[in-house]
Amino acid sequence: MLLHSITFEKIYQTVPSSSLEATIQLSNNEKKSAVQNSPHQTTASLRYGEVQFWSFAAILSRVIGSAAKSESVVHRFYDLGSGIGRACVVAKLCYPTLQVTGIELLPGLHSMAVAASTQITVIPAPPAPADAASQKVTGDAATATATATATATAIRFINADFFAPPSHSPPSSAAAAAATGAGASDPSTHTEPPEWTRDATLLFIASTAFDSTLMNRIARCCELASSPALKVITLSVALPSSQFVVVWSDKYRMSWGNVTVFYHERKK
Ligand SMILES: C[S@@+](CC[C@H](N)C(=O)[O-])C[C@H]1O[C@@H](n2cnc3c(N)ncnc32)[C@H](O)[C@@H]1O
Numbered sequence: 001m002l003l004h005s006i007t008f009e010k011i012y013q014t015v016p017s018s019s020l021e022a023t024i025q026l027s028n029n030e031k032k033s034a035v036q037n038s039p040h041q042t043t044a045s046l047r048y049g050e051v052q053f054w055s056f057a058a059i060l061s062r063v064i065g066s067a068a069k070s071e072s073v074v075h076r077f078y079d080l081g082s083g084i085g086r087a088c089v090v091a092k093l094c095y096p097t098l099q100v101t102g103i104e105l106l107p108g109l110h111s112m113a114v115a116a117s118t119q120i121t122v123i124p125a126p127p128a129p130a131d132a133a134s135q136k137v138t139g140d141a142a143t144a145t146a147t148a149t150a151t152a153t154a155i156r157f158i159n160a161d162f163f164a165p166p167s168h169s170p171p172s173s174a175a176a177a178a179a180t181g182a183g184a185s186d187p188s189t190h191t192e193p194p195e196w197t198r199d200a201t202l203l204f205i206a207s208t209a210f211d212s213t214l215m216n217r218i219a220r221c222c223e224l225a226s227s228p229a230l231k232v233i234t235l236s237v238a239l240p241s242s243q244f245v246v247v248w249s250d251k252y253r254m255s256w257g258n259v260t261v262f263y264h265e266r267k268k
Pocket residue numbers: 041045046047048049050051079080081082083084085086087103104105106109160161162163206
């Protein structure tokens with residue numbers, strides 16, 4: 001884990017202007033036009049903050065277990081609002097076989113996440129020194145070099161609203177509109193469930209700045225998600241859904257202070 005944390009710091013040292021202060025500034029600069037383009041979005045919900053390596057690695061370890069254990073299960077991890085990709089990079093470094101996707105609305109933050117992802121050297125678990133050096137992930141859609149243990153692929157970063165429907169989705173249905181909380185006649189909202197509802201098994205939502213409207217909408221999408229074993233991690237506020245139960249909640253350190261983390265599973 002120490003090796004992963006050193007790798008993590010090194011990755012972000014290569015990404016220009018990725019300090020917390022510079023990223024908050026960039027986010028503030030981009031918020032205004034993002035809100036103009038997505039009227040349902042508020043500037044408050046776009047407030048930037050970020051996970052710290054050790055906190056997020058500890059949260060994932062509590063949810064997923066050891067890296068070796070994770071290889072027996074196909075986890076599809078999504079970070080809804082992925083910022084400069086820090087949570088995704090922690091997840092990929094600690095769990096190379098995880099399928100990791102980050103969705104971020106602000107283009108500047110998204111570009112930094114892509115830049116970080118090009119620097120990842122996937123370290124299989126247990127690490128095999130001869131193999132680790134050969135597994136350089138080279139980009140957004142690149143696949144990690146195949147080895148006996150590495151089934152990992154690169155992180156996928158998407159520059160979009162995390163409520164956006166999948167591209168080439170069929171025409172909207174009233175049921176889907178109701179499920180997503182979106183009004184079919186409201187052009188500012190999407191009426192098809194987002195792509196992540198199709199395959200996500202583990203969601204992370206840094207939801208501290210999200211209002212109740214946004215959280216309700218996320219909750220409806222989670223209820224609609226295909227995976228019966230969907231697990232959801234939220235920050236500061238629990239998922240407002242009777243279909244999910246909080247398995248544990250605890251304080252962890254984030255860039256904006258000590259934050260309550262809620263871990264949910266679907267009710268059986
Ligand atoms: C508190 S930051 C968390 C960043 C990252 N997940 C981390 O923990 O390091 C929340 C992020 O969500 C993004 N965001 C908010 N609403 C969004 C939406 N509807 N679609 C995509 N991104 C969104 C913001 O721009 C911001 O970068």
